[in-house]
Amino acid sequence: MIASGQQGRRPRADVQRNRAALLETAQRHFLQYGVGTSLEAVAKETGVGPATLYRHFPTREALLAAVLQTRSEEFVARRADIEQLGDSAEALERWLRAMEEYLSAFSGLPDPLMTAARAQDPDNPLTIPCDILITATDEYVRAAQRAGHVRASVRGHDLFLAACSIAWIKGTGTDEASLDRLRALIASGYREVDPQA
Amino acid sequence: MIASGQQGRRPRADVQRNRAALLETAQRHFLQYGVGTSLEAVAKETGVGPATLYRHFPTREALLAAVLQTRSEEFVARRADIEQLGDSAEALERWLRAMEEYLSAFSGLPDPLMTAARAQDPDNPLTIPCDILITATDEYVRAAQRAGHVRASVRGHDLFLAACSIAWIKGTGTDEASLDRLRALIASGYREVDPQA
DNA sequence: ACCCTATACGGAGGCGGCATCCGTTTTTGA
């Protein structure tokens, strides 16, 4: 009798290997061609058939979410750098910049992410990474609000939207100068006006 | 001898008819399915072959620009309504709202428009409608600045970007409440602070 | 060491959309 009640058998080794190799290739392709890259090309370059890719990642979003999972580990490591400064206003600003970079790593990334953020769809694998970002943003916002640096009416979700927008604009190839102007405009929109001591 | 030096012959009647019919169908499809709709489907529903569509509109952008041309006539008619108010600040606000609606008529419209705005590419048929919008926005901005309602650092182009962003977010299906919060944030970013009389 | 079976693989193929070529039809103007 085999170990009853358990998962009958140990998972096969090639599964792990293929999965890792696919993620590696996918990340490269997403970086180079954006989230709309050909999945067939990813499979071919990895050296597997298309069916293998789809078996591991049933949808483009699933593949994207898995790649993002890897990247987000590197990303959260930055939070230490961001937070070590005492000033909560600057921490928020840095966080928004970091998120913006994260969101513009793959061209076209903001779209599926926004869709996931809206829908609360538990089947959409992007919902989780999305909620993590929103929650984190809200923490920074609240901290800055407690210190009186940010207007009380602002929510983390709002600044998440703003960061997505900036990342989206960046993805369309707009020049940095225009982006800086828009960042400044948004910043003066959420900052608390000095109470004129 | 035929009329020398002229265009040898009168344009055929079916050309005009097909063009108009294609525009009609295209507008419906853009409204219903967004700018990514199948061009083959547009041709088929119009009752022409795909080649006819491509002959009239060599690229998706060309078709889009032609449809937008029609819509923009209806759009500029609004400028009268907007301007009849004396308050330049409110005029700017109304203009931004109108532009936002215009930009979100077809889902996915902001993307190709932004690309056209960036490139200054005279071959891109969307460049012209885009420049018109930016120029108009700049007029409203300058008027509001003269009246002291808008910060001097703001350019029309910046608020065009902002309107595109809002329209883009709208296209991803975000709820109206969040949009209003973001609009308010942007507005308080460009408005001049009261000089505390 | 062997074999049995669960498990995963991957090529083939159907589908739909894009874009073009070229033989055919329609329109114009004489």
Next chain:
DNA sequence: TCAAAAACGGATGCCGCCTCCGTATAGGGT
């Protein structure tokens, strides 16, 4: 009425998505 210019549209090749199913292979019991 007819010839030529102009436009039409079906056929076609290509590509990417996604699935089915026959085949290969790893795991583990004997």
